[in-house]
Amino acid sequence: MNRRSFLSTGAAAIGAFTVIPSHVFAAGKQGQVAPSDRIRLLHIGCGSQGLEELGTLLKSPVIDIVGVADPNRESYNYVHWSEYGLRNSLRKLMDEPAWKEGIKGIPGGRNIMKEVIETYYRKNRPGYKGTVAAAEDCRELLETLKDVDAVKIMSPDHHHAFQAIDCLKRGKHVIMHKPLGNKMAEAMKVVDTAKASPFSTYMLAYNSMGDGKYIDQIKKWIEAGAIGRLREIHNWSNRPVWPQYPVIPAGKEPVPEGLNWDLWLGPAEMRDYHFEYTHCCFRGWYEFGGGSIADMGYYSLWPVFRALNLDSAVSAATRFSRVVGLKNNVPSTIVNDYSYPMAAAYRFEVPYKDRPEKIILQWHDGGMKPQTPEGYDGDDLPIEGMMFVGDRGAIVCDFQGTNPRLLGERASQFAHIKGEPVVENPNETLPDGTVRWLRNWIDGCRGKGKGAASFENAKEVNETFNLGSVSLMSNGKKLIYDPRTRTVTNDEEADKLLARKVRKGWEI
Numbered sequence: 001m002n003r004r005s006f007l008s009t010g011a012a013a014i015g016a017f018t019v020i021p022s023h024v025f026a027a028g029k030q031g032q033v034a035p036s037d038r039i040r041l042l043h044i045g046c047g048s049q050g051l052e053e054l055g056t057l058l059k060s061p062v063i064d065i066v067g068v069a070d071p072n073r074e075s076y077n078y079v080h081w082s083e084y085g086l087r088n089s090l091r092k093l094m095d096e097p098a099w100k101e102g103i104k105g106i107p108g109g110r111n112i113m114k115e116v117i118e119t120y121y122r123k124n125r126p127g128y129k130g131t132v133a134a135a136e137d138c139r140e141l142l143e144t145l146k147d148v149d150a151v152k153i154m155s156p157d158h159h160h161a162f163q164a165i166d167c168l169k170r171g172k173h174v175i176m177h178k179p180l181g182n183k184m185a186e187a188m189k190v191v192d193t194a195k196a197s198p199f200s201t202y203m204l205a206y207n208s209m210g211d212g213k214y215i216d217q218i219k220k221w222i223e224a225g226a227i228g229r230l231r232e233i234h235n236w237s238n239r240p241v242w243p244q245y246p247v248i249p250a251g252k253e254p255v256p257e258g259l260n261w262d263l264w265l266g267p268a269e270m271r272d273y274h275f276e277y278t279h280c281c282f283r284g285w286y287e288f289g290g291g292s293i294a295d296m297g298y299y300s301l302w303p304v305f306r307a308l309n310l311d312s313a314v315s316a317a318t319r320f321s322r323v324v325g326l327k328n329n330v331p332s333t334i335v336n337d338y339s340y341p342m343a344a345a346y347r348f349e350v351p352y353k354d355r356p357e358k359i360i361l362q363w364h365d366g367g368m369k370p371q372t373p374e375g376y377d378g379d380d381l382p383i384e385g386m387m388f389v390g391d392r393g394a395i396v397c398d399f400q401g402t403n404p405r406l407l408g409e410r411a412s413q414f415a416h417i418k419g420e421p422v423v424e425n426p427n428e429t430l431p432d433g434t435v436r437w438l439r440n441w442i443d444g445c446r447g448k449g450k451g452a453a454s455f456e457n458a459k460e461v462n463e464t465f466n467l468g469s470v471s472l473m474s475n476g477k478k479l480i481y482d483p484r485t486r487t488v489t490n491d492e493e494a495d496k497l498l499a500r501k502v503r504k505g506w507e508i
Helices: 003-014 048-052 054-058 085-094 110-124 138-144 157-169 184-196 210-224 261-265 279-284 291-308 436-445 455-473 492-496
Strands: 039-044 063-069 133-135 150-153 173-177 201-204 230-236 315-320 324-327 330-333 344-351 358-365 385-390 393-397 405-407 479-482
Touching: 039 054, 039 138, 048 054, 048 085, 048 110, 048 279, 054 063, 054 085, 054 110, 063 110, 063 138, 085 110, 110 133, 133 138, 138 157, 150 157, 157 173, 157 184, 157 279, 173 436, 184 455, 201 436, 201 455, 210 291, 210 385, 210 393, 230 291, 279 291, 291 344, 291 358, 291 455, 315 455, 344 455, 455 479, 455 492
Parallel strands: 039 063, 039 150, 063 133, 150 173, 173 201, 230 358
Antiparallel strands: 230 385, 315 344, 315 479, 324 330, 344 358, 385 393, 393 405
């Protein structure tokens, strides 16, 4: 599809959105991608996870990273799962065995990402003489860089909705990590904007789904009646694997040199800087993150929502761990209105889209698990997993639905039923160096239609998780939710928590 035919057929849909640059639609030849055929990308967020995933973008000859943006210039206080793992992987990526030798700490920030990109391109793209623009505010680069076609958003959760909507309205294709937003109202505005937009969006989490085929075996068993009527789905994780703090940090720390704290806060309420808010720890705060369910639940439950044709939850209730401290040497429960608990269990009522029934969906984290089902051949369920419970049996599987085992009186009767195999690995590297899932997004950028990973297809799972967070913030109360009006109907105060108090100047 060329630019002229796209515009002639899609002008009504584009509406107020910016016109896509013509070179985005030019299909390059394998291994010979002309500069005019490449997608010029701005990378927003230069922390440890963004750096960890950078190689996927760099190795694709279709992608040109032309700018990076992050409120932090450069520091070595980031959080990672290994003290030297990130540094060593970046050394290997750049072929620089002694990079940052003698510097202690985990690297991050826009200057680090700029250096890595430029070093890689100089060594792997003959004739490369370009430079990567760097700024603390992504909006500055979106204004000044010419012909930016797309962005990858790797910022903390509380920035996601604001940045995604801004970029879509500027006419950019978007890749973004989960969630769409850590507040219901914001996430649903992302859904609405993406649905009305002709641009290619991709929510990372889908790249591990195998197009939903990982749970096809489970779906086939359920449809055949192997466990009777499906009543409940349980999913559990060992998260959080980062610190979660039950109280607001005491004391006032100086803002590190090179960090624009006001910009890092963005739409969130102003507060004094503290390290405990930043880096991966942001996930544990109601204001900045979405908790363990938003960190891992998309990988496991998004394919379940799609495969079983589930709609958004119509109710949510939660249970959670409490923290006891001493006040004047008297044990007392700490009232935590600020952060996700160390362990929580969510209970959602989720209707089907195609029939008037509901199932119970339960999420467990922080070491919580469901009861071990009858017939399970082990002492205890694994640390992470998923279970489908019917009135005639159960299916227990790995966290994302792989390696399913059929339990119950009908197990032998239905064991012969097989699901469709996973033919295409989304993380397979194609001959030109592009990973398959990234190619799917690139195809969308080139006018070949929206893919399954598009933001609007994550509406139901995102809406459900956002509702669970509001139940936690409402002391576990069962909330009744109407997806049509997007309101909590049984608690006025909880309904207000669907949106944040946005700082002036950051309104969507």
